[in-house]
Amino acid sequence: MNAQTDILQTAKHFQKELGEEYHDKVVEAIYADAARIADNCVSRDAQKAKLNFDTALDKALTHPIGGFLVMGLMFFIVFWLTISGANIPSQILADLLLDKAYYGLHGIATALSAPDWLSGFLIDGVYLATAWVVAVMLPPMAIFFPLFTLLEDFGYLPRVAFNLDKLFARTGAHGKQSLSMMMGFGCNAAGVISTRIIDSPRERLIAIITNNFSICNGRWPTLILIGTIFISSTAPPILASFVAALSVVAIAVLGIVTTLLVSWGLSKTWLKGETSVFSLELPPYRPPQILQTLYTSVIDRTAIVLWRAVQMAAPAGAVIWLISNIYLGDVSIAGYLVNFLNPLGLLLGMNGVILLAYIVAIPANEIVIPTILMLTLTLGSNIVGAQSGVILELENTQVYTVLTQVGGWTLLTAVNLMLFTLLHNPCSTTILTIWNETKNRKWTLIASLLPVALGLIVTFSTATLYRLFM
């Protein structure tokens, strides 16, 4: 017998002798020491402790009913500020990138007498898709991220997690899932990694599979844009931005509800088991450091997310231009694909263009809207005077016109697109992260396909109901 097995066997022998109380006894001894040392070193001023602002605030923010009201209100304010604030900078950017720079580039191409296919591919494909992503995403992100980061730095998000924690425990999931879910509201890949704080493998899997129901950076702009141009048109102009913000909040809340329902479903079927008990510490409130927050949220978040989107948009723009301009007979490849997907799309209350856009956008959800617009303009009748695969400068009102008149969109299309934005497969980065964290083909597959399946069911149902009653 070698020395290593000797050590292990001695350990096994003592384990039996000491029994199950061992772990608790070790922990108790450490805790007793910690308490004694702390007692020796800490003195408290009882008077000061009484006037505790934090405790009062915590009572309000984690109130069983009030807590949820405050939560809804906070999210609403954040989105309303984002939507009403992003309007003007969006138009300035669109004017600059999609009008002046676009025609400038074409001017240069003509001066250099570049062949049509080359300038088409580079300017109408690669450049325009990239410019579109920047124009659509930058203004809302530059407002949304700092606001969200301020809430986070102040210490509000852990209170939200605290409020939701009880609900998660009731579904049979781990309360800490509320934390990884909040992380997912930024980025699902980061959210999936953050499930490492959950130590039970069963509850961790539930948290990983449901993380995709937190709307991520890549999807907020889609929701905000569709909410702004479609849903707001159902309300009088004065209330338009309120209704738009409400619609975005509604989808986010629906995401939380879905997370809870799916967690409950999983813990009752595939992932049965005990619910772990844990304590969630509420960190102290800290005055947010405004300047530093602006810096980190602009540089670390906005710039990184935008850069990722641009990296994805450039090749996607190239692909879209190519499939729209390579003809097999009379119809372009894009035409074939859209025609093929159209019956299914219409059945789901959307159309073939939207489904194709979602396939093109698997690498990054950020490019869904630009892709939809590009394809709609290319394949639709020529009324806006667009060439194949060209996206023009469009203001919100024009986007509305294009989508309704060329794309044949209705309110149902917009609502179902928003629902499908919530309920579809995770982006490729997230799928890869799920694989890295689970190293399990089955769970990676389930985490990727379950949301799509739900999306198909939900959009089919709303479309059917709409057709029956409207």
Place this chain on the structure above:
Amino acid sequence: MTTDIAVDCRTCPAYNAAALKKLGMNVEEADYIIALAGNPNTGKSTVFNALTGLRQHVGNWPGKTVARAEGGLIFNDNQYKLVDLPGTYSLLSTSTDEEIARDFLLFGQPSVTVVVVDATRLERNLNLTLQILEITESVVVALNLIDEAQRHGIEVNERQLSRQLGVPVIPMVARRKQGIPELLQAIEAVAKGDYVTRPHRTRQYDTRLEKALEAMVQTIEQTYPDLPNPRWVALRLLDGDASIEEAIREHRLGDLSRGKSVVPIADTISLEVVS
């Protein structure tokens, strides 16, 4: 006591802070490896950023850092590599974040471990500190957030704390860079052996348990006479810790006793997109 002012400039923190060069991510051949440990939300990442000049996102948010982040600095001509570990409440359970932190302390063999402690929640933070003192004796305690403690009417006697723990305790407000120069000096002193720590070790009150531990330590020391922390390894083996058992089976524990740093199990992941 009178002091020679001209000479004492060299020991003055303000003088020495000028000897700090932040290296960001550029660490190649570090003379010393420094681990940053602590409970979630104590300001580890803030200390990390202040020392390295990096801007790891700091969140008021437990579970923000679940992977390791690394950075570097030069202080008094020595190059230090700084490793920011995930914030944990304990090292005794089996969640992945705790495993990453624990494996690094055990197998990464840091020269010094800085435990960032929240002065407003000293008792809870000491639970982790004591567990770390079981693993390694080269520890510096960064007593952070003393401004917040004062706001709440809490006063921590850092000299008393240092005496009880047997390691240096540096009071600080990392957000305002208070205490950073002093922290650097303490790290240097412990790394070079100028400050000899006498770490507090928790005694087990249960005699049967204590006897079993002693027997285990003896068995372990027969095979690994130079192991720096046989008692802690024994504690974990009695708890049936699978990753320590595996380390013994794979002879990684032997490498440890020869003072070799063993590549930690979990890879460094830098979260590029932090929510």
